[in-house]
Amino acid sequence: MCGSLVISYDIYILRRIDVILLLCLFQSRPCLAGGEAYELYLKGDLSKAASSYFDEAAAQPAEARPLLNAAMCLKQAGRYAEAARAMTRALVRAPHDPDIYSELGWLRFHQADYTGASSAFETAIRIQTLHARAELGLASVYSNLEEKEKTLLHLEKYRALRPDFAGVDYILAWNYMNFKMHKEAEEALVEALRKDPSFTEARLPLAGIYARQGKFNEAWNQYYRVLDYAPGHPVASKMMKVLEGKLTKQPEEIRPPFRISKPLVMEPLDALQKLSGSVKIRVGIGTGSTGKQGRNNILKIKSFEGLTVTGKASGKLFANIPADAVWTVTGEEGRVVLKDPAGNIFGRFAGPILVKPGRPAGSVIFSASPKTSNPWFRGADRQYRGYIELYPNGARGIGAVNVIENELYLLGVVPSEVAPQWPYESLKAQAVLARTQVLIRRARGGQHKKDGYHLCDGQHCQAYKGMSNEHNTTSRAVVDTEGEILTYHGRPAYTFYHSNCGGSVQASKEVNGWGDSPYLMTKHDIAPDKPQTPLDPWEFQLWITGNPMANCNYPGRVRASEFRWMKIIRRKDMTFRVNKDYSIGELLDIIPLRRSPSGNVNSVMLVGEKRSVTVAKEHLIRNILGFSSLKSTLFEVEINRFKDGKIRNYWLYGGGWGHAIGMCQSGAAGLAGKYNKTYKEIMDFYFPGTAIRRIKYVKKNK
Ligand SMILES: [Zn+2]
Numbered sequence: 001m002c003g004s005l006v007i008s009y010d011i012y013i014l015r016r017i018d019v020i021l022l023l024c025l026f027q028s029r030p031c032l033a034g035g036e037a038y039e040l041y042l043k044g045d046l047s048k049a050a051s052s053y054f055d056e057a058a059a060q061p062a063e064a065r066p067l068l069n070a071a072m073c074l075k076q077a078g079r080y081a082e083a084a085r086a087m088t089r090a091l092v093r094a095p096h097d098p099d100i101y102s103e104l105g106w107l108r109f110h111q112a113d114y115t116g117a118s119s120a121f122e123t124a125i126r127i128q129t130l131h132a133r134a135e136l137g138l139a140s141v142y143s144n145l146e147e148k149e150k151t152l153l154h155l156e157k158y159r160a161l162r163p164d165f166a167g168v169d170y171i172l173a174w175n176y177m178n179f180k181m182h183k184e185a186e187e188a189l190v191e192a193l194r195k196d197p198s199f200t201e202a203r204l205p206l207a208g209i210y211a212r213q214g215k216f217n218e219a220w221n222q223y224y225r226v227l228d229y230a231p232g233h234p235v236a237s238k239m240m241k242v243l244e245g246k247l248t249k250q251p252e253e254i255r256p257p258f259r260i261s262k263p264l265v266m267e268p269l270d271a272l273q274k275l276s277g278s279v280k281i282r283v284g285i286g287t288g289s290t291g292k293q294g295r296n297n298i299l300k301i302k303s304f305e306g307l308t309v310t311g312k313a314s315g316k317l318f319a320n321i322p323a324d325a326v327w328t329v330t331g332e333e334g335r336v337v338l339k340d341p342a343g344n345i346f347g348r349f350a351g352p353i354l355v356k357p358g359r360p361a362g363s364v365i366f367s368a369s370p371k372t373s374n375p376w377f378r379g380a381d382r383q384y385r386g387y388i389e390l391y392p393n394g395a396r397g398i399g400a401v402n403v404i405e406n407e408l409y410l411l412g413v414v415p416s417e418v419a420p421q422w423p424y425e426s427l428k429a430q431a432v433l434a435r436t437q438v439l440i441r442r443a444r445g446g447q448h449k450k451d452g453y454h455l456c457d458g459q460h461c462q463a464y465k466g467m468s469n470e471h472n473t474t475s476r477a478v479v480d481t482e483g484e485i486l487t488y489h490g491r492p493a494y495t496f497y498h499s500n501c502g503g504s505v506q507a508s509k510e511v512n513g514w515g516d517s518p519y520l521m522t523k524h525d526i527a528p529d530k531p532q533t534p535l536d537p538w539e540f541q542l543w544i545t546g547n548p549m550a551n552c553n554y555p556g557r558v559r560a561s562e563f564r565w566m567k568i569i570r571r572k573d574m575t576f577r578v579n580k581d582y583s584i585g586e587l588l589d590i591i592p593l594r595r596s597p598s599g600n601v602n603s604v605m606l607v608g609e610k611r612s613v614t615v616a617k618e619h620l621i622r623n624i625l626g627f628s629s630l631k632s633t634l635f636e637v638e639i640n641r642f643k644d645g646k647i648r649n650y651w652l653y654g655g656g657w658g659h660a661i662g663m664c665q666s667g668a669a670g671l672a673g674k675y676n677k678t679y680k681e682i683m684d685f686y687f688p689g690t691a692i693r694r695i696k697y698v699k700k701n702k
């Protein structure tokens with residue numbers, strides 16, 4: 001049952017949002033409790049945690065688990081030799097556990113003890129024939145020993161066991177390159193990218209292979225695609241400039257922009273008409289990762305039904321743009337300059353102008369142009385309902401804001417955030433969360449107040465690709481949930497969400513700067529009837545390197561590479577990246593300290609030759625470990641060293657995509673698709689204690 005709240009143009013209820021913060025003082029109890037050693041481990045007090053686990057081991061002489069937990073704490077602290085000794089002791093207590101042999105093998109491998117490593121891996125495989133991680137371990141041993149045949153044999157076995165995992169193809173490619181098998185490397189990289197298009201570390205070497213073969217257009221295109229996922233990537237940006245003179249085609253021919261050539265035909269949805277009765281919101285479009293508008297030097301505008309251009313303050317009509325005609329707007333010396341196709345100037349505006357479609361149900365299209373400096377308007381036509389406000393925006397050229405009714409805006413948000421083919425109830429869940437986000441951000445007005453809009457159109461607020469992205473399924477989900485928001489004690493809830501949690505969501509209070517809300521708690525993202533047991537250090541190791549069951553582990557609907565991922569980063573690349581932000585000299589160790597019970601790393605120590613730093617902000621942790629950001633903070637690091645202790649490279653095993661707070665979008669798809677849960681049950685699962693209520697939009701006369 002939905003209650004009814006009346007929301008005025010000012011959404012006055014939300015003015016009392018501070019009350020929510022008071023309510024949040026009542027701390028939620030972590031629902032995954034463990035012992036004292038476990039608490040020390042979560043805090044990052046790794047030496048004490050290890051001692052405490054050793055005490056447990058002494059008190060329980062038959063149990064291997066405390067020794068394994070101690071070993072994992074020591075390993076996380078970078079003390080691999082001691083960790084290996086604890087593992088050996090654990091084997092006395094549990095001599096037939098293949099996982100212990102396999103992890104012991106890895107500890108030895110990372111210390112360049114290849115004989116010891118291969119014997120441990122082989123024992124693991126003798127006990128359990130199909131042991132994926134031991135196969136990868138053997139392959140890695142032979143790879144470092146440069147034994148081609150054996151390396152490839154074991155990698156193939158590993159691939160057979162983890163066929164959906166893009167990391168396999170990446171490791172294969174890495175080895176093919178070492179063995180100078182460029183053709184095979186190319187195939188493996190293409191395969192890795194098919195499974196995970198965001199895999200920057202696979203795209204860069206592929207571009208390099210193309211460039212070496214003289215396929216400059218293909219190489220350029222690959223570097224361009226790196227920038228899609230890692231804007232400003234230093235290597236990709238530099239290489240694109242290097243290649244520019246060698247291209248045999250125009251950039252627009254190599255990568256033709258997406259064009260909108262005819263009006264969008266939606267399944268008849270009479271209800272869409274009704275949606276235009278909601279409140280208007282302002283959305284900044286073409287914004288970057290911080291939510292600020294990109295630099296717009298030139299914009300091309302057109303429509304299917306004609307456009308009017310009026311002054312925002314004066315209301316004066318400056319131009320009627322006929323249907324299909326493409327006009328140009330440029331930012332020149334602090335003015336917005338409007339030109340027709342012949343170049344005639346229709347005004348130089350020092351204030352905002354409004355570009356409105358000829359019919360209320362029409363749209364404004366930004367026609368993609370290679371001359372535009374903002375990539376958002378360069379690669380694809382962009383189409384928007386409502387109308388567009390353009391204004392001089394200082395050094396950023398032209399500011400562009402989409403003014404649109406809230407419910408119509410949601411038609412563009414839901415399919416930008418989740419796959420329209422996903423189970424229907426998960427689409428409805430997304431619609432409710434996105435709507436609640438708008439109300440909270442509109443009322444708070446804080447984050448983008450200076451920018452002149454309520455929300456940006458990127459991940460920073462919520463993804464919004466406008467009308468061209470709309471789908472019938474997602475539009476129906478907006479209509480079916482019209483006006484519904486998630487509330488806690490009668491007030492809008494903080495409806496955070498993320499793409500994929502990797503198997504556990506984390507409480508907001510675990511993460512610096514996210515506040516504390518009683519309904520944003522740590523829990524495993526598994527079917528509601530499954531037990532919630534804590535991931536102790538040993539369990540976490542097997543869980544993060546394996547392929548465990550979870551709502552968001554949903555083959556066929558969710559990319560496996562979003563649930564589990566891995567990277568191998570070279571020593572010099574990691575040192576270079578870290579020193580860009582902190583001059584600590586040669587990087588000697590990476591030690592995850594504080595972990596949420598979900599496994600997410602919420603502070604990490606970077607040990608350098610000159611000094612050490614501790615990084616404790618979610619986005620900083622994700623950005624500093626490598627050239628392209630990590631998908632999440634849910635990871636573990638293994639450091640591979642030469643015999644003399646010098647670092648060879650860093651292995652990162654990770655899970656999930658996003659901050660892991662609130663609703664896991666992939667998990668919602670799993671709950672709806674695998675367990676037939678309704679959107680209300682999905683809300684109850686991710687936001688326990690909240691309720692769905694329906695708001696009424698009431699327009700206030702100004
Ligand atoms: Zn934003």
Ligand SMILES: [Zn+2]
Pocket residue numbers: 500501502503504505525550551552664666667
């Ligand atoms: Zn999840």
